[in-house]
Amino acid sequence: MTRLSARGLTLAYEDRTVVDALDLDVPDGEVTVIVGPNACGKSTTLRALGRLLKPKGGAVLLDGQALAELPTRRIAQQIGLLPQTPAAPEAITVGDLVARGRQPHQRWWRQWSEADERAVAEAMERTDVAALADRPVDELSGGQRQRVWIAMALAQETELLLLDEPTTYLDVAHQVEVLDLVRQLNHDKGRTVVVVLHDLNQAARYAGHLVAMKAGRVVAEGPPSEIVTAELVREVFGLDCVVVPDPVTGGPLVVPGRPWRPSPPPKTPPTDSVPSPVRTT
Ligand SMILES: Nc1ncnc2c1ncn2[C@@H]1O[C@H](COP(=O)(O)OP(=O)(O)OP(=O)(O)O)[C@@H](O)[C@H]1O
Numbered sequence: 001m002t003r004l005s006a007r008g009l010t011l012a013y014e015d016r017t018v019v020d021a022l023d024l025d026v027p028d029g030e031v032t033v034i035v036g037p038n039a040c041g042k043s044t045t046l047r048a049l050g051r052l053l054k055p056k057g058g059a060v061l062l063d064g065q066a067l068a069e070l071p072t073r074r075i076a077q078q079i080g081l082l083p084q085t086p087a088a089p090e091a092i093t094v095g096d097l098v099a100r101g102r103q104p105h106q107r108w109w110r111q112w113s114e115a116d117e118r119a120v121a122e123a124m125e126r127t128d129v130a131a132l133a134d135r136p137v138d139e140l141s142g143g144q145r146q147r148v149w150i151a152m153a154l155a156q157e158t159e160l161l162l163l164d165e166p167t168t169y170l171d172v173a174h175q176v177e178v179l180d181l182v183r184q185l186n187h188d189k190g191r192t193v194v195v196v197l198h199d200l201n202q203a204a205r206y207a208g209h210l211v212a213m214k215a216g217r218v219v220a221e222g223p224p225s226e227i228v229t230a231e232l233v234r235e236v237f238g239l240d241c242v243v244v245p246d247p248v249t250g251g252p253l254v255v256p257g258r259p260w261r262p263s264p265p266p267k268t269p270p271t272d273s274v275p276s277p278v279r280t281t
């Protein structure tokens with residue numbers, strides 16, 4: 001049994017069921033990556049794992065206890081969640097937003113400690129936002145803002161970290177930096193991380209455990225080298241591709257089929273080959 005799991009988890013918005021009787025064990029001390037087409041229920045599932053969404057049926061269990069039965073602070077000390085589209089309070093500065101990640105650790109008799117200070121500084125350093133500390137969050141570029149949110153989630157210093165598309169808006173170098181950071185946290189501090197990603201090749205590179213979802217269900221899960229195949233990509237995304245060994249890691253590399261190109265024009269005989277009328281003068 002793992003620390004975080006879902007049993008018969010059913011999630012719905014009003015009457016519309018999005019996730020139906022999902023069973024999922026998040027392996028402890030691993031990086032789990034969830035992939036799947038738009039609207040298949042990835043964010044909905046992640047939000048339920050972080051108790052932002054109440055199940056319609058079944059339960060999310062933390063150490064064997066249903067989240068619904070645990071005090072909010074206890075959950076916030078154990079599980080950090082970066083939603084897909086977080087909203088910052090108006091005019092808040094970067095430093096203040098990252099500091100909010102420390103709230104679950106504060107007590108009324110001790111508002112701010114050295115541990116808080118250190119966690120915030122380290123999170124900002126690791127995400128490359130220290131130089132932005134005094135800037136208002138709403139004046140940042142999309143990529144800068146995304147890194148600030150990641151910093152806030154890191155500052156929370158939870159053993160379980162749930163990140164919904166943390167690489168959105170980031171240029172390719174910052175994408176790799178964030179995913180490497182996730183790996184480092186996992187390796188150095190034994191953090192259990194669940195990440196939703198769209199890039200299958202990044203998913204295959206960074207996942208210890210890969211979960212492929214479609215229409216609210218888990219279609220396949222396991223180590224990327226065992227489950228990423230052209231058949232799976234076709235089944236889950238309806239995409240033709242070939243899967244070849246990644247030249248750097250040796251893991252699976254998904255190469256989509258040929259890009260669209262115009263079909264060649266129908267063959268007509270070139271005009272100069274048309275025989276000219278015979279002159280009879
Ligand atoms: N707050 C909401 N109210 C009503 N329906 C919602 C809400 N949030 C999501 N949905 C619906 O639930 C379904 C699953 O959405 P979800 O956000 O979990 O998808 P996703 O897999 O994360 O997709 P994406 O890759 O686009 O982020 C979609 O049909 C969506 O329209």
Ligand SMILES: [Mg+2]
Pocket residue numbers: 042043044084164
């Ligand atoms: Mg989503």
